[in-house]
Amino acid sequence: MTPELVTDVYPGRTMPRQRSEASAWAADEAVTRLFAAHYRPLVRLATLLLHEPGLAEEIVQDAYVALHSRWWRLRDADKALAYLRVTVVNRSRSAIRHRRVVQAHLAAARPAPDAPSAEAGALDQLRHDDMITALRALPPRQREAIVLRYYADLSEAQTADMMGVSRGAVKSHTARGIAALRNSLDGL
Numbered sequence: 001m002t003p004e005l006v007t008d009v010y011p012g013r014t015m016p017r018q019r020s021e022a023s024a025w026a027a028d029e030a031v032t033r034l035f036a037a038h039y040r041p042l043v044r045l046a047t048l049l050l051h052e053p054g055l056a057e058e059i060v061q062d063a064y065v066a067l068h069s070r071w072w073r074l075r076d077a078d079k080a081l082a083y084l085r086v087t088v089v090n091r092s093r094s095a096i097r098h099r100r101v102v103q104a105h106l107a108a109a110r111p112a113p114d115a116p117s118a119e120a121g122a123l124d125q126l127r128h129d130d131m132i133t134a135l136r137a138l139p140p141r142q143r144e145a146i147v148l149r150y151y152a153d154l155s156e157a158q159t160a161d162m163m164g165v166s167r168g169a170v171k172s173h174t175a176r177g178i179a180a181l182r183n184s185l186d187g188l
Contacts, residue, residue, distance in 0.1 A: 027071035034080055035064055042088050049092040059095060063087040134184040142177030145170050 039060065046056035063084050074080060116124070135143055141163070148159040149170070160167045 027068050030071065030077060030080065031064055031068045034067070034084065038081060038084065039064075042084060045085070046088050046092050049089065050095060055095060056092075059091045060088055063091060130185060131181070134181050137184065138177050138180055141165075142173045142180065145173035146177040146181070149174055 042060045042063070043053070043056050046059050047053050050056050050059070066087055067080060067084055071080075074083065135146065138146070144163060145159060148154050148162055149156070154162065156167045156170050159170045163170065163173075165173075
């Protein structure tokens with residue numbers, strides 16, 4: 001049986017449209033020899049990349065199957081081992097990426113072990129709401145000084161520049177605001 005030849009996308013190169021029996025036998029023999037000589041080193045390579053021997057064996061076996069099915073497309077049969085190595089490394093990378101995605105989804109699905117209870121979250125929200133209410137009750141300059149210093153995390157000098165006052169005024173507004181907040185929140 002002679003395969004029909006067609007010109008590939010590469011000029012001057014022809015490829016069989018379907019494999020002949022002779023090329024199938026050549027692929028079988030070549031892949032068998034490569035398997036016998038290089039299976040274990042390729043599994044070791046994949047195991048070192050994946051830290052999972054079972055998956056490493058599966059990836060190497062899949063690489064040999066891929067090589068066999070694409071044997072007729074190899075330009076240089078001497079590069080078959082290089083093809084196998086690249087295939088094993090690429091498939092290992094894909095498995096690692098897949099593992100990371102799965103772990104990320106599993107981690108997102110389960111609550112953190114020391115996550116606060118729903119009641120603690122509700123109490124925190126109430127405390128936050130109380131703080132916002134107390135902060136809104138402050139005079140504008142005190143509120144501005146506290147927000148810039150502690151929420152925006154600016155230094156005294158930066159806060160003074162932003163407010164257009166001296167550093168002493170920032171210290172004074174901040175101290176008075178904190179005292180007012182403390183009095184307001186202690187009553188709750």
